[in-house]
Amino acid sequence: MGWLMVNGKSVTLNGETSVLEVVRNAGVDIPTLCHHPDLSVYGACRMCLVDIDGRGIVAACHTPPEEGMVIRTNTAMVRRLRKMALELILARHDGECTTCDRSGNCKLQEYAHRFGVDDVRFERTEERLPIDNSGVTVIRDPNKCILCGECVRMCGELQGIGVLDFAHRGSDMVVSTAFNQDIRETDCVNCGQCAAICPTGALTIRSQIQEAWDAINDSTKTVVVQIAPAVRVAIGEEFNLPPGQSSMGQLVTALRTMGVSKVFDTSFAADITVIEETKEFIERVQSGQNIPQFTSCCPAWVKYAEQFYPEYLDNLSSCRSPQQMLGSLVKKHYSKELGIPAQDLFMISIMPCTAKKFEAQRDEFTTDGAPDVDLVITTQELARMIKEAGIDYPSLEETPLDQPFGFVTGAGIIFGVTGGVSEAVLRQAYEILTEQELKDVVFSDVRGYEGLRSCEIVINEMPIRLAVVNGLANAKKVLEDMRAGKVHYHLVEVMACPGGCIGGAGQPITNVNRHVRYERGAGLYRDDKRLPMHKSQQNPAVAALYENWLGYPGSKTAHETLHTTYTCRKKSN
Amino acid sequence: MTTLEQSVVRDEGLNTINVDDNVAAAVKRYGTNQSALIPILQEMQEQYRYLPKDVLNSVAEALQLSPATVYGVATFYAQFSLEPKGKxxxxxxxxxxxxxxxxxxxxxxxxxxxxxxxxxxxxxxxxxxxxxxxxxxxxxxxxxxxxxxxxxxxxxxxxxxxxxxxxxxxxxxxx
CATH class of the missing domain: 3.40.30.10 (Glutaredoxin)
Structure with missing residues (x-):
């Protein structure tokens, strides 16, 4: 083990690959605008400048550490150059902070403040470029772009799509879609990770807060809310609660205070998803048809498959996502029970996910011409509404969820983390295949945060090969390996976002930090443990629903209400 | 040095030739490696005197690159034009x-x-x-x-x- 000096202190090297990593591990916070540990190194923003004896000023992010280096991070020269770099970035940046969606949550704003930029000496000369407001989820404002390229690498490297790239040259350079077409026309799957990683307000998620207030204030509408599993362990971060701390009770209280009639848990629908999907899975395994089965809960993944791998659409589970299952149940079934016509019910989903905004608008998810889910707002949007309403979130009393769609098991809760859907399905598949009770419900083989994990689980002497994927570039790898005949799976779970839904782009912006994601995941597993039931098939409210209305898993009513079909969206050329 | 007449490219009927066939022919010559992108674009530029959108999309698909990346390269170099050029x-x-x-x-x-x-x-x-x-x-x-x-x-x-x-x-x- 070698060592080097950071600001006069001796630091032991621990396998770090860059000076930036060494210095940060030594507890010194170096600013970066174009660097993220999950992406390749770019070295363009010049924020991470350090002074190394014998080398002078270098960018720490792409300098490998060497034994005996003497590094200083806070010299007069470093400070001067960093401030100058910031000033130059700001000279091209539309600094309309007060009206910016990212105000208070913006790296550039924070650094300008932290490094004492109180004046930008350079006059802005560029013409204003048009804002691309076409997207269902992502809005592009090139006037705020600082060309750090984080979105380019996020979309290309982690999601394997590459909707955005640099175009033109020199002072004309912009981050652009192909042919600068509207984002709606591109292969964007609405995962929103580009906006989550954007250090400024150049890429933001369409806000539908006003629509939510309008519905709540509309006296002719009964507003019904569903809350996705991953929201409960993240929303607290917006109110200084630690990541991973589950605050579902407070969430229900807050929504009630705001004027919502009913609050349900998407995890309830996740339990139904497990039951329908497991039935489908066992049938496919036994018949040998359409194996592997791909999960279909992630709308970004579904759109990805429709666009790039339509030949595998028969392999997708025909199950709707939990969001759409619950929407459908509420509009088709619960409305009758309440005696309120479906068109007077207004369903709002609170999602960690931005692609859900797109999913809810799909033509196939409607009842009597009206959408099953009327509006999707993200964790971030809800947090803002709670702040707007002047609610002191952490001090709220806990309120239980409404029934019947508020009764959940741990299996439905872990849907929010990568590996969770597989684990929930295994918990049921085991009992169906062995006709025995599953005692230990933890399948640790499918847990973890690696982007692509595979394992083999033997149930009743039958080996089941699984792949658990997060990040669509990893899904691409699985599909290509399948096509080449290199791998043979039975079940493939795909979630587009890092770590699964807990890392969704609708979550508090800290979701780009993997340690925060791990805490949220741990929070969901804690909730699973704490609940009395861990298997979807144990959920009495789900059982009652089948008995009273759906019939049995895979029945005609179940298919009409809970399943869907997919469309090839491959571009013709 | 080439004379004016020699260097003038064929003019008529170019746009009616199947784009995918043209691109496929170039890809056959240069391969599907990423590094083939610029030579292929150069050849297309020479044939069409500019890079039509269909050509860029077709090249992207053939090389398994995103259209945005191909557009980025095509707009970076002054030798490429996305607008039709004169004779x-x-x-x-x-x-x-x-x-x-x-x-x-x-x-x-x-x-x-x-x-x-x-x-x-x-x-x-x-x-x-x-x-x-x-x-x-x-x-x-x-x-x-x-x-x-x-x-x-x-x-x-x-x-x-x-x-x-x-x-x-x-x-x-x-x-």
Missing amino acids: YVIKVCDGTACHVRGSLPVYEAICERVGLEKGKSTTKNRRYTIETVSCLGACGLAPVVTINDKVYGQMTPQAIVMILDMLEEEETSHA
Whole structure:
């Protein structure tokens, strides 16, 4: 083990690959605008400048550490150059902070403040470029772009799509879609990770807060809310609660205070998803048809498959996502029970996910011409509404969820983390295949945060090969390996976002930090443990629903209400 | 040095040729490695005299690159054009040497002679594209103009207009 000096202190090297990593591990916070540990190194923003004896000023992010280096991070020269770099970035940046969606949550704003930029000496000369407001989820404002390229690498490297790239040259350079077409026309799957990683307000998620207030204030509408599993362990971060701390009770209280009639848990629908999907899975395994089965809960993944791998659409589970299952149940079934016509019910989903905004608008998810889910707002949007309403979130009393769609098991809760859907399905598949009770419900083989994990689980002497994927570039790898005949799976779970839904782009912006994601995941597993039931098939409210209305898993009513079909969206050329 | 006639690319019917077949032929020559992108684009640029959208999409698909990446490369290099270019591409050098020896009056004379609209670089009849370049590396001949890579040195407004007159005459007699 070698060592080097950071600001006069001796630091032991621990396998770090860059000076930036060494210095940060030594507890010194170096600013970066174009660097993220999950992406390749770019070295363009010049924020991470350090002074190394014998080398002078270098960018720490792409300098490998060497034994005996003497590094200083806070010299007069470093400070001067960093401030100058910031000033130059700001000279091209539309600094309309007060009206910016990212105000208070913006790296550039924070650094300008932290490094004492109180004046930008350079006059802005560029013409204003048009804002691309076409997207269902992502809005592009090139006037705020600082060309750090984080979105380019996020979309290309982690999601394997590459909707955005640099175009033109020199002072004309912009981050652009192909042919600068509207984002709606591109292969964007609405995962929103580009906006989550954007250090400024150049890429933001369409806000539908006003629509939510309008519905709540509309006296002719009964507003019904569903809350996705991953929201409960993240929303607290917006109110200084630690990541991973589950605050579902407070969430229900807050929504009630705001004027919502009913609050349900998407995890309830996740339990139904497990039951329908497991039935489908066992049938496919036994018949040998359409194996592997791909999960279909992630709308970004579904759109990805429709666009790039339509030949595998028969392999997708025909199950709707939990969001759409619950929407459908509420509009088709619960409305009758309440005696309120479906068109007077207004369903709002609170999602960690931005692609859900797109999913809810799909033509196939409607009842009597009206959408099953009327509006999707993200964790971030809800947090803002709670702040707007002047609610002191952490001090709220806990309120239980409404029934019947508020009764959940741990299996439905872990849907929010990568590996969770597989684990929930295994918990049921085991009992169906062995006709025995599953005692230990933890399948640790499918847990973890690696982007692509595979394992083999033997149930009743039958080996089941699984792949658990997060990040669509990893899904691409699985599909290509399948096509080449290199791998043979039975079940493939795909979630587009890092770590699964807990890392969704609708979550508090800290979701780009993997340690925060791990805490949220741990929070969901804690909730699973704490609940009395861990298997979807144990959920009495789900059982009652089948008995009273759906019939049995895979029945005609179940298919009409809970399943869907997919469309090839491959571009013709 | 190539003559003007040799360097003029085939004109008629290009856009009716199947784009995918054209791209496939180029991909066959250069392979599907990422590094084949620029040679393929160069060949397409030569064939079409610009890079139509369909071509860029087709190249992206053939090389398994995203269309945004191909668009990025195509817009980075000045050698590629996403707008249709004229049959004759006239480059007026406006490097330091050419500039001080009067390249601007030469440029203006060309624009006036071929009837180029303000703010455009290609004439309406798609016969001429006029560009300024920073230095052609022939400072001893300043001011320099190239027409489809044929070099004309020590240009004056009168001289370039005479050359263009000859070109026009050829064009009309061919037609």
